[in-house]
Each structure stands twice: as C-alpha cells, then as structure tokens.
Amino acid sequence: MTHHNFAEAARRTIRLEAEAVSLLEGRIGESFDCACQLAMQCKGRVIVTGMGKSGHIGRKIAASLASTGTPSFFVHPGEASHGDLGMITDKDIVLALSNSGSTAEVITLLPLIKRMGIPLISMTGNPDSVLAQASEAHLDVSVLSEACPLGLAPTTSTTATLVMGDALAIALLEARGFTAEDFAFSHPGGALGRKLLLKVETIMHSGEALPQVKENTPLKHALLEMTTKGFGMTTVINDEGELLGVFTDGDLRRAVDQNIDINHTPIGSLTRRGCKSVHRELLAAEALKIMEDNKITALVVEDSAMHPIGVVHMHDILRAGVV
Numbered sequence: 088m089t090h091h092n093f094a095e096a097a098r099r100t101i102r103l104e105a106e107a108v109s110l111l112e113g114r115i116g117e118s119f120d121c122a123c124q125l126a127m128q129c130k131g132r133v134i135v136t137g138m139g140k141s142g143h144i145g146r147k148i149a150a151s152l153a154s155t156g157t158p159s160f161f162v163h164p165g166e167a168s169h170g171d172l173g174m175i176t177d178k179d180i181v182l183a184l185s186n187s188g189s190t191a192e193v194i195t196l197l198p199l200i201k202r203m204g205i206p207l208i209s210m211t212g213n214p215d216s217v218l219a220q221a222s223e224a225h226l227d228v229s230v231l232s233e234a235c236p237l238g239l240a241p242t243t244s245t246t247a248t249l250v251m252g253d254a255l256a257i258a259l260l261e262a263r264g265f266t267a268e269d270f271a272f273s274h275p276g277g278a279l280g281r282k283l284l285l286k287v288e289t290i291m292h293s294g295e296a297l298p299q300v301k302e303n304t305p306l307k308h309a310l311l312e313m314t315t316k317g318f319g320m321t322t323v324i325n326d327e328g329e330l331l332g333v334f335t336d337g338d339l340r341r342a343v344d345q346n347i348d349i350n351h352t353p354i355g356s357l358t359r360r361g362c363k364s365v366h367r368e369l370l371a372a373e374a375l376k377i378m379e380d381n382k383i384t385a386l387v388v389e390d391s392a393m394h395p396i397g398v399v400h401m402h403d404i405l406r407a408g409v410v
Contacts, residue, residue: 210248
C-alpha cells in the first residue's frame with residue numbers, strides 16, 4: 088500500500104468547493120429574482136427533478152423548500168416518463184437540475200412541461216444548454232473544475248447546486264415572512280418542534296395537583312400541602328382566590344431558624360410576595376429560561392384575574408424533551 092497524503096487531498100477538495108461557492112454570489116441577479124417571483128406566484132407546488140447525483144441534491148432542495156414555507160416535492164425524471172408525470176398539475180412549477188443541461192431523462196420532459204404551460208426554472212452548469220435555454224429562469228451553477236482529480240465524480244458541481252438551492256429556499260422564506268412557529272409546524276416530532284410549540288398549559292399541574300392554601304392557614308397545614316403535592320412549594324391565596332405569593336422549602340428553613348410556631352403561625356405572614364408567575368400560553372422553553380435566570384425550579388401559572396391555575400416544574404419541561 089503506497090503512502091498517500093490524505094490531508095492534502097481533503098484540503099484541496101474543501102478549497103475547490105469553497106471557491107466555487109464564492110463565485111455564486113456574483114451570479115445572483117435578474118434570473119434569480121425571476122425564479123423567486125415564479126415560486127411566489129405559484130398556486131401549486133415546486134416540482135424538483137434531476138437525475139443521478141443531481142437527483143440526490145434535488146431531493147434535499149425539495150425538502151428544504153417544503154420545510155421553509157414553499158410546498159415542494161421531488162419527482163424522478165425517469166419515473167415521470169412512466170406515469171409519475173400525473174403527479175404534476177398545471178398550477179405547479181418545475182425546478183430541473185442538470186449539470187450538463189442535457190440529461191436525456193430531463194430533456195425528455197420538456198415538451199410535456201411546455202404543453203402543460205408549466206413555468207420552468209433550471210439549475211445547470213451550462214447556460215447555453217438545451218435545458219437552460221428552455222427555462223423561464225436559469226440559475227448558473229457552473230464550476231471551474233470538480234474536486235475529483237479525474238474530473239468525473241460530481242463534487243464541486245453538486246455542492247454549488249445545493250448552495251444555490253439553499254439560497255432560493257431562504258430568499259423565499261424571507262419573502263413569505265416565514266416564522267419560527269411556522270417552521271415548528273413542519274417539524275412537530277423533533278426537539279425543535281417541542282421547543283417552538285409546547286406551551287405551559289400542556290404540561291402544568293392543575294386542579295387537585297396544584298399546591299394551594301389560604302393566607303390564614305397555619306404553617307403546619309401548609310407544610311402538609313407541600314408534602315402531599317411534592318413540588319417543594321405551595322401557592323398562597325387570599326379569600327378572593329388571588330395569588331399573594333409562594334412559600335418554599337427555603338422559606339421553611341428560614342422559618343425554623345427563627346423558631347416559628349408551626350402550629351399557629353399563619354402562612355401569610357411568612358409568604359414571599361411578588362413571586363414569578365407566567366400565563367398558560369407561554370412557551371415551555373420560555374418558562375424554562377425564566378427558571379434558569381431566577382435560579383428557581385417551579386413557576387406558578389396565573390389566569391388574567393391573578394388566580395393561580397397551575398404550577399409547572401423544571402423537571403416537567405425537561406421530561407417533555409424541550410432541551
């Protein structure tokens with residue numbers, strides 16, 4: 088086995104691909120604007136197609152578009168000629184990928200696309216190719232050379248195409264005013280979705296699980312409420328049911344140091360006023376940050392009338408997989 092400088096080959100590949108990507112910025116102009124306008128005006132979906140490695144890149148571009156507010160899916164050009172073209176409607180637009188711009192399976196679709204009156208956007212490495220010339224908008228992703236020393240394996244060209252696809256997706260995302268919450272609706276199953284969608288009301292403890300005593304309750308009975316509910320704290324309310332504050336394990340230690348009579352001292356006299364509270368619509372991730380910033384492990388959930396309706400513990404948020 089001959090010695091080979093693996094690191095040098097890797098650095099050369101990275102350098103060549105980085106140079107190719109840097110050239111793309113200078114090609115963003117009227118044609119890119121036209122492609123974005125076509126996508127924005129589309130009443131259907133962006134149908135991405137491409138063969139071989141361009142197809143693999145096309146699948147990723149379609150997924151990026153779909154998850155950032157532009158409905159899209161990938162159609163294999165070979166399968167399109169054998170029935171899958173029925174998946175495309177006259178309300179859609181086609182984004183065709185081909186480095187050469189002359190891939191037979193893609194070119195075969197052109198007459199059918201034109202006959203349906205569907206706008207065509209292309210990404211090719213040859214602005215003079217058949218595919219580029221047939222497009223309403225052509226995005227130039229040509230490269231000076233592939234990273235492959237044989238000039239055969241698609242490497243630099245696929246990277247440039249992928250980056251141009253990301254540029255298109257992000258430009259459309261910003262134009263649509265796509266928000267983090269919109270993004271979360273496309274990713275409800277992952278940690279990101281939970282972080283952006285899960286609200287306090289979903290995981291708070293309410294009803295009989297809420298630790299709650301009135302301000303004239305003796306400390307002894309308040310301690311029983313804390314022990315029973317298991318949060319290391321209890322809410323304290325007045326006769327109108329309004330939140331006055333909370334009493335915690337830390338407050339108990341301070342009360343013991345002062346030799347407080349637990350049988351007769353009303354909990355209201357020991358209650359910390361102005362405790363941290365949140366509303367039920369708050370995101371769980373925001374509630375967690377409030378806890379971290381204030382070095383507490385639980386928050387009271389209030390309604391609009393300042394009545395405690397629940398309590399959320401840090402462990403509830405962590406178990407929900409928000410972080």
